[in-house]
Amino acid sequence: MTMKCKKAKNLAILHLYGELGEKEKAEVSRHLEECRNCSQDFEYTKKIFELLNKNKPAEAPETEWEKSWKKIESSLARKPFRIKRYFISFPRWAYGVVALLLVFLIGIFIGKFAFLPARPSAPQPRLSQNSFQLTLNEHLEDLKPILLDYANYTPSQNKEQKILIDEAIVRGLVIQNILLKRMLAEKNPVASELLDDLDLVLKEIAHGQTNGQQTPSLVQELIRQRGILFKMQILKKT
């Protein structure tokens, strides 16, 4: 059985370069006699060799050796820049371990953000324009009596009087105010501004109710300064 065609083709190249021993040469010759395809390919390879040999590159042009030497000589005095000197050298396997670790971490990072399902964000309360207005009105109605108490507050003989409100109610109003503010943050800047002011006032009231050190005149001042009652009136109309 003769050799395979691929091996014969490769050996034929070495044969043309005169690198085959007698035994291999005989094997190749036998294969070429038996295999028409390989024989044709060998003839074509010979043509390529002929073409290459007839068209060898021109002899290298003369060069100015002295000029080259001068350039070399001028570089010999300078020490080459060696990056290695400035770093601690680690064994080769350490670089491999670091590379693997990096690939692993990058994999986790990509996996986390690209393949895991996104966490459902907290459902945003959605209200239509009308229902929102109604909710806002209700909220303002709830607040109105308390705010009026503070707005109409008159201290007796320069002494702070207490205004008693159920602490739980104030807390409830604070939370209600915060929720409304979140819903309104972008939609209605005017209402959002009012709710900001109310937030301040309600927290001041809640603070006073909790620790028992009430400052109704301060709350009154806040209501007046920020025009809260006026703003409430306007918003209720719209």
Place this chain on the structure above:
Amino acid sequence: MDEKALIQLAQDGNSEAFRALFEENKRRVYLLAYRYLKSKEDAEDVLQETFIKAFHSLRTYRLEKGISFSTWLYRITINASIDMLRRNNRREKSSLEAEEMNKIPASSHFSNPEHAYQSKEASEKIHLALSKLSPKQRMIFTLRHYQEFNTREIAECMNSSEGSIKRHLFRAMENLKKNLKKFILENDYEMQKS
């Protein structure tokens, strides 16, 4: 003074000894670089780069390792030439410049203009086919075909196994056969009898 003594002196920083080594080896370095890159300027750059690198890493060359100084120098030349070709390829610069192209019909047996034209066209096609080889395949082909090194010598110069060199050479030849097929068929190329 023999080569061994010159190397030892050069290793101690003696530039006169290094100059003698340069004189001894400059032609073969320049010739290989030129045959590979086909550009005088690039070959001169490789010549300079090779000897500068050789000087700075001369301390790593060990006589007792059994590698001759010329083989060691060839290794540096081969690497510098391959790097140069890669840089040129990146710049998409044709290394076969007009100056060299005009010199191609130097083969004196093409005495009439028709033959000269055919020769130039063939050289262009060969250059194009060579430029399609990988830098390593092209180097192995250059060493085998133009420098007439055998595969064992090439393996030594390229610090590689003989089997690997043969595989690259076979692939290079297959690529050349493929890339020159059209030219051969079109011109019904026959062995030209000079």
